[in-house]
Amino acid sequence: MTTFPHQSAPAEGSWRDPAAEAVPLPVLLRERAAAAPDAVFVEDTAEGPVTYGGFEELVHAWRGALHAAGVRQGDRVVTMFPTGPEALVVWMAIARLGAVEVPLNTAYHGRVLATVLADAAPAAAAVHPRWAERFAPAQAPESLALPVLTGAGGPGGAPGPAGARPGTVLPPEPELREHTTATVVYTSGTTGRSKGVLIPWRQLERSAVWCIPLDEAGPDDHWYVPVPLFHVSGKLSVYAAALTGARAVTRDGFSTSRFWPDVRAYGCTTTLLPGSAARYLESVPPAPGDADNPLRNVFVAPFPRDRAAFAARFGVRLTTAFNMTEVSCPVVSGWQLGPEGSCGRARPGAQIRIVDAYDREVPDGETGELLVRTDSPWEITAGYLGLPDATAEATRNLWFHTGDRCRRDAQGWVYFVDRSGDAIRRRGENICSTDVEAALGGHPAVAEAAVVGVPSEWGEHDVKAFVVAREGRDPDGVPGGLAADIADYARRELPRFMVPRYVEIVDDLPRTHTQRVRKAELRARTGHDERPGRYHDAGR
Structure with missing residues (x-):
């Protein structure tokens, strides 16, 4: 296996051990609840902390409500929640019924929402009360007639219209394995209409392991999560916190004015940010105390205009990667950054090619489409929901086609050039x-x-x-x-x-x-x- 100076060879039993089977997040959280019920798992800036034990109780209540609404193993359940503990609770409850979560962008409404509902064909919807009216027939006449369960903002604070009825007997929990579908995330991709990406637990776990190096991460870390949980970036942040026994600190939406106050108030050490958020932070005039904060580890893609100046101003170290909804961080930088403009090199366990229109590899330095595959199974999407032709097209010639144009230098550093398609x-x-x-x-x-x-x-x-x-x-x-x-x-x-x-x-x-x-x-x-x-x- 090829390794680079910024990447240590994966040791047996380490986070990055390619032979280790991924532990699905619902299983991991259930085990942590049994071992340390009073430890805080997630703390929301508006709702406060939730322990592992308290989280487990909420999951059980939601399992009962979903089962009472008719959700069974193999069903899909669409969800619409703000970033916060309840979104995670509902996701875990769905998974532990053997069903599959389909988290929807909270901006979806009307025509776009109706189109996604028709495509996902869910058995039920679980939504925050502020968006429940969007699922009513009068608001989305083309949508399916769904049982709609509302969350803690509903009457009496109970999950769902009735919660778990007294005496309800829930079915045994199904066995969740690394190949089990963790979630279906809708993405625009690069061409055609939006598609539902089938994401196995191993793909999500590998994304969490490789996005930010976890070698130095531990239970004293607090992961700041101001990004949506209907995107992979939010989900993998929480997964990484759970893997290391750390605390996830959630906020419903990124705010430039609240970012540093939150980081200081909650002792946040690690965060994932889109490039636009970093732009907002660096656009604020510098102040003498900018580096006086607990934040140390920042993933950002793409990098700020001047990555060294950003790191020095705020007292942080930066890392980046190439990732998309369908893959698991196949290209990573680690903490020792490469040349300006690079997003990293192929990580251990991932293979990449830069190819022309006929999938023939182009010489180093030339631009082509980035193709990806992995040494272990289930680290790349299991396909697109209900779209076998699109799945076959994306995985033709035994490689996943990202649709993104990149180039690679002689040392293996990869540079993102632009997106193909529209x-x-x-x-x-x-x-x-x-x-x-x-x-x-x-x-x-x-x-x-x-x-x-x-x-x-x-x-x-x-x-x-x-x-x-x-x-x-x-x-x-x-x-x-x-x-x-x-x-x-x-x-x-x-x-x-x-x-x-x-x-x-x-x-x-x-x-x-x-x-x-x-x-x-x-x-x-x-x-x-x-x-x-x-x-x-x-x-x-």
Whole structure:
């Protein structure tokens, strides 16, 4: 096995021992509850601490409520909760019934929510009371008729409409193994509509083990988790804390103004951040006490503009990786960072290739698609829910195709170049352009829409929609202009992170000889149409 200076060879019995079978998180938490029931597992900035023993009791209550609602082994249950203990409790309760959690982005509503519900075909929904109305037939008429259980914000604080009825006999817990599906996470991927990614427990556990080196981690660490638990980044942070007996500190959403006060108040030592969050933190004017904090370990992807300056200012060390919902951190940097712009090298147990359009490896230094596979099974997605053709396409020639363009130097360092296809990355969220285009097509004045990502001052992208109006529709004939009206429509129909910042009315869209829209040309356009009603910038 090849190792590099920043990576120690995995020792037998260590976190990174490739021969060790992964312990599913529900099993691990149940064992910790038996061994140390009074130890704190998760502490929420709004709700306070929950011990392992208290967590186990909540899981049992939710298991009863879900079983009473008809959830059985093999079923899927969609969930919608803010980042916090209850989201974790419900996830574990679903798993310990032998069912599968499908956590939904809390911004989903209307058309997008209905589409995902139809695709996931769940047996029930478990949601926070603030979002329960989204699952009512009047709000999502295309959705399935689901039993909807509400959480602690419901009447009497009981999980579900009735909780576990007295005398309810729950079935024996099924055996959970590393190949068992842990969760189904919806992702835009890089092309096509959003897909449900089947994630085995081993994939999630390996992501937790490799994302931030755990060799020096232990029970005295507090992991700050201000990122969504419907994303892998939030889940693997909690998994890593549980593996090391540490405490997870949750906050419902990243806040620049609350970040450092939280870190200091809760003694947080470790955190995972999207690149945009790091940009927000470094945009705050420097202060003399910036480095006076307990935080020491920060994963961030991509790195800040000046990674050395960021680390020195805040007194932290940085690490990064290449990861996506379908894989398990196959490329990692460790703490000893490589050349500027690199996201690391292939970790032990993972193999990578950089290939051309026909899966032929390209020479070092050339750009191609990154392919991944692992030495051990179940470290890569088990496929896309209900999409065998997409699964076969992504795993053709026995390699997982990331859809991302990268290059590798002679020393094995990998550099991310760009995303293939039409995916857009905004504030840590992947957006599929076809999802936005489909929603905009519901506006009565829209004949066609093409959506692209354009550079944002905060890094990653902002969303821009180029819209062709239906014949006879005057862009200036709508109060405030047609572009602004379409932007208002998008705010009603789409999750906030998908709403275009820019809407521009165009006479036509550039096309190839096969009539495909030339999105590269749209992304490269500068300036905009100054005619009345034809342009809207929500950032103004």
